[in-house]
Amino acid sequence: MTIQEPVTARPAGRPRSEKAEKAIIEATLDLIGDGMGVAELSIEAIASRAGVGKTTIYRRWSNKEELVADALATLKAPLPPLAGVSVRDDLISLLNAMREDKDRSRTRCVMNVMMSDADRYPALMERFRKVAIEPRKEAMREVLRRGIGTGELRADLDVEMGMAILSGTMIWYTKWASGDLPEDLPERIVDHVLPGLAA
Amino acid sequence: MTIQEPVTARPAGRPRSEKAEKAIIEATLDLIGDGMGVAELSIEAIASRAGVGKTTIYRRWSNKEELVADALATLKAPLPPLAGVSVRDDLISLLNAMREDKDRSRTRCVMNVMMSDADRYPALMERFRKVAIEPRKEAMREVLRRGIGTGELRADLDVEMGMAILSGTMIWYTKWASGDLPEDLPERIVDHVLPGLAA
DNA sequence: CCGATACGCAACAGTGCCGTTTCGGAATCC
């Protein structure tokens, strides 16, 4: 009796097209990136944009929410490498990563979704938070903690508060500043905030 | 020849019901407050919720955008009275006003709309910005400017930056903190930020 | 009381999306 290895076990018939799968996810992210809320996303629009039959979508995902969850999950967070020399430099690097993200319409509008649809799709957002948000928050926390350790920052610093101040300020500019963000904005933010957090 | 005063000149027939008008605007705000985006708002839903015929709506507003614009415009910004004693106290008052707004679902979700629909309804948002956002921003600017004058704050302080830091931090907590915001949050924010802005 | 207008209600055809099914063709395994 030969036992078929379950990993290699291929179901007979034509295999699913990887290309179609990627096209569907790309189309989903494109539409979200164009300013669509999750509620307004239509499967038909996704299928049309992906050049794919609706059938092909329903064969893989049972509903819109699961598709969006998978799509968002593919947005990995490529954190910038941190020099680790000074707290100031590292914080500027982190904020600069946020600034550059603004130009990528996908990332920007994913933030919109996070803000406005978070209440309606809690499971979705929880998943996205784990994949994309938490790593960035943790990176900043780590920088702040290290700063406390080296004495660059106040020993009694509230790390969460420091993160809220820096990220919140950057997001404020991202959402409400007119036009592009100046290149030296992260530097200016850090230089206005850091004195309050320093030892 | 008696000239009818144009102010008193009443168009013949049954006058429009103020009650209906208020009910429509209330219903609109309620729906937005329940997490609806502008795009998903349906005239039918508004009419149904207001206990009003669709006709009555279309008789007053030619489309959804104008209705929403009028509805948002009714949200006046009741700024807190500022004691004017110290910069610290005034800033805490302003942030506390934002904190209390969070509980009012309307105000909270109006913020959602501001964030996510700003790109799609620029005229709408411009109008709302003037009515609700700018007065608050101006109030905070004024407090910071006065602080510079009294020497409480650095003479070279970037007022816009100071505003971005304080408001941005508060919004960060408003959007992403779990549960209610602690009562002393404004105080803690100001105490973490102010040392960096002080002389 | 009359004319005018607004009211709430119900119905209309038009549109878009839903999730499903059917179709001819293509890819892969046995």
Add this chain to the structure above:
DNA sequence: GGATTCCGAAACGGCACTGTTGCGTATCGG
């Protein structure tokens, strides 16, 4: 070659909303 599964395209009935229209009623000025 035959079985099987996936492909894209098209069409289905159903539902929700659109903006418009006509109905009978309510409320005003003259």
